[in-house]
Amino acid sequence: MITAGVDCGARTIKVLILQDGKELAKSTVLTGFDQLAAVEQAFQSALQQANLAREQLRHITATGIGRKSVAFANSEITEVSADAKAAVFLFPNVRTVIDVGAEEGRAIRCEADGRVKDFAVNEKCAAGAGTFLETMARALEIKLDEMSALSLKSQKIIPMNAQCAVFAESEVVSLIHAGIAKEDIVRAVHEAMADRIAAMARRVGIEREVALLGGVGKDPGFVAAFKRELELDVLIPPEPEYVGALGAALVAAERNVGGS
Amino acid sequence: MSEQSVQLNTKREYWRWKEYNWRDASIDWKQAQIISCGIDVGSVSSQAVVFTDGKLFAYSSLRTGSNSPTSAQKALDWALQGTDLPRERIQYIVATGYGRVNIPFAHKAITEIACHARGANFIYGPSVRTVLDMGGQDCKAIRCDERGKVTNFLMNDKCAAGTGRGMEVMADLLQVPIEEVGPASLSVNEEPPPVSSTCVVFAKSEALGLLRQGWSKERVLAAFCQAMAHRTVELLSRIGVEKEFAITGGIAKNIGIVKRLENELKIKALEPKLDPQIAGALGAALFAKALYEKQLAS
Numbered sequence: 207m208i209t210a211g212v213d214c215g216a217r218t219i220k221v222l223i224l225q226d227g228k229e230l231a232k233s234t235v236l237t238g239f240d241q242l243a244a245v246e247q248a249f250q251s252a253l254q255q256a257n258l259a260r261e262q263l264r265h266i267t268a269t270g271i272g273r274k275s276v277a278f279a280n281s282e283i284t285e286v287s288a289d290a291k292a293a294v295f296l297f298p299n300v301r302t303v304i305d306v307g308a309e310e311g312r313a314i315r316c317e318a319d320g321r322v323k324d325f326a327v328n329e330k331c332a333a334g335a336g337t338f339l340e341t342m343a344r345a346l347e348i349k350l351d352e353m354s355a356l357s358l359k360s361q362k363i364i365p366m367n368a369q370c371a372v373f374a375e376s377e378v379v380s381l382i383h384a385g386i387a388k389e390d391i392v393r394a395v396h397e398a399m400a401d402r403i404a405a406m407a408r409r410v411g412i413e414r415e416v417a418l419l420g421g422v423g424k425d426p427g428f429v430a431a432f433k434r435e436l437e438l439d440v441l442i443p444p445e446p447e448y449v450g451a452l453g454a455a456l457v458a459a460e461r462n463v464g465g466s
Numbered sequence: 467m468s469e470q471s472v473q474l475n476t477k478r479e480y481w482r483w484k485e486y487n488w489r490d491a492s493i494d495w496k497q498a499q500i501i502s503c504g505i506d507v508g509s510v511s512s513q514a515v516v517f518t519d520g521k522l523f524a525y526s527s528l529r530t531g532s533n534s535p536t537s538a539q540k541a542l543d544w545a546l547q548g549t550d551l552p553r554e555r556i557q558y559i560v561a562t563g564y565g566r567v568n569i570p571f572a573h574k575a576i577t578e579i580a581c582h583a584r585g586a587n588f589i590y591g592p593s594v595r596t597v598l599d600m601g602g603q604d605c606k607a608i609r610c611d612e613r614g615k616v617t618n619f620l621m622n623d624k625c626a627a628g629t630g631r632g633m634e635v636m637a638d639l640l641q642v643p644i645e646e647v648g649p650a651s652l653s654v655n656e657e658p659p660p661v662s663s664t665c666v667v668f669a670k671s672e673a674l675g676l677l678r679q680g681w682s683k684e685r686v687l688a689a690f691c692q693a694m695a696h697r698t699v700e701l702l703s704r705i706g707v708e709k710e711f712a713i714t715g716g717i718a719k720n721i722g723i724v725k726r727l728e729n730e731l732k733i734k735a736l737e738p739k740l741d742p743q744i745a746g747a748l749g750a751a752l753f754a755k756a757l758y759e760k761q762l763a764s
Contacts, residue, residue: 239678330664330665331664331665332665332667332668337667337668341667369625370624370625370626370665370666371626371665371666372626372631372632372635372666372667373603373626373631376509376603376631383532
């Protein structure tokens, strides 16, 4: 049985096509200002890669903040449920799932079957989301993907006082003016963000094992800071940004079995 | 490319507000018994206020630099510029604001909450019971008595939403000079719904989306000011608003915020008789005078 998951996120749209638990194709398109066109583009691209026609998909499930706008989906599921579903599929022993996306952070505690026990979400404040790192990279005049290497080089912990991304931007500029090395500033940024994500995770309670999902999971500098902060190892899938779409595709398969 | 064309291509800083100083030329400081001074080193702006025998003599306001003592020194120098008053003649200096503990030439540091309440009492008169200080990087709702003494307060200093810095970011994004934001936001025919994002970073993306949908800059500013006013009212209502109500800090000069606050609170804010941005430094200068008198008496 072939199904698809469409994760319509704030920054990117991810589509993943699944056949009996095996990934056939996936694609990412920037959400931009025309969300509908971006969803269609991502979907077509994944179909093409898998060499499939739309009719061959038995069930399509949408998730993500823009999931309501995926008109061709047969059903939808919240990001929280999709995350939990996919996390236990990838790592059966996971009981705590942390997802840090572009504009949202989530901490989820779940059962062995992926059912959600408790969760916390921050979608109000950029300080606990990927946007925070982007803003800081801009202030430091470096590329986002240069942050990790710099951060991992740093040997020094310097404190960051500001929580707010806007205030932190000014603080970063002052730190540059004060002659602090860029790598130490980047590390401070990672530590500050890890601290906030960990605080959110502690509110729902941390039970081992812990999985880290979402695009920020691809930043080893953040991951290192996060592990230090939690004093635990975290499991990260090779492509953490696709986990929401995977969860949706898995749910699509379940729903189709139950439905038709 | 010539140097001049490089200059012309330099991006205009829409957020940058005017720095200024003022003096009362009718006062001869040489006749004064007590000369006191208050310096408010805020996170975004710094002010210095000089009093001669309890009368406002001179003040200044400028942008805070990366170093608090230097910013305090610059603010004081600029307030004194052209007055011939040497700094040594000032008998007592009180520092306040975010950078207050770091000023070596200040005799004492007092919190900005106390100073704003005291300053508002001077600017608006003893009937003020609720002071909203909307500063560069924080926002405080203060309740006070008829002497300007703080009875209760609440503040947001964690988040740029509802602060001057948040407004600067929006002015820069929309390329509207900061002083024109208020009037521009009031020029819309109909009030749009407020922006839905709390976070200024998210509100920026939302604002760009609205512009793409064909909204005018003025309409986007109206939506942003509306959201900011609403957020501020939430802070105020947690502490309760008792009449009379006054606004201090830089945003007190933004008519777009003041009008929307008044509409939502259904209370008119008192008209300032003096620059509301100097309220903190003014309160500090008043404390300085009282402290010096106490020192003389003992």
